[in-house]
Amino acid sequence: MKKTLTTVLTLLMIPVVLAGCSNSSRQGQSKSSSSSSSQTAASNNSKSSSTAVDNQTGRQALKVRYEDRSFTSYLDHEYYEEHLYKYVPGTVDRNKTYSWDAQNVSTKTKAYVDKRAVATFKDEDDHETEHETFFRIQLGSKTGQKYWVNEDALQDDHENDLDD
Incomplete structure (x- = not known):
């Protein structure tokens, strides 16, 4: 009976643990996406400053x-x-x-x-x-x-x- 209960609890815990890992990896991805989008925005700003030379901020x-x-x-x-x-x-x-x-x-x-x-x-x-x-x-x-x-x-x- 203890084995069955342990198995059931383990099976229930696996999706919860995976969901938690999935959320943390998504947060890590979103952080890296936001930082890469910030870097992209920064590089776009530097590009826009160089294109501002061409056409007054576009x-x-x-x-x-x-x-x-x-x-x-x-x-x-x-x-x-x-x-x-x-x-x-x-x-x-x-x-x-x-x-x-x-x-x-x-x-x-x-x-x-x-x-x-x-x-x-x-x-x-x-x-x-x-x-x-x-x-x-x-x-x-x-x-x-x-x-x-x-x-x-x-x-x-x-x-x-x-x-x-």
């Missing part, structure tokens, strides 16, 4: 308003945090970007502005529209290559450029 501009402008400015003391673009970001699928290092510039370099663009984007968080201003510039001389830069790359005339 967002498409809803509309862009261009205006002729003509003024001279200097590069902001943190100009290198911005990018140089061939086109206004958000207007083309693959926007060519240029390195500041290749331009041989500093904060004392003149930037000749000939156009301004105000791009309208839809904010993914609250679905409201937001505007970003870009200027088309030539660096150092009026005969060089033209680039589009975010307004933050240029000094404002009314500021002393110390409170950014």
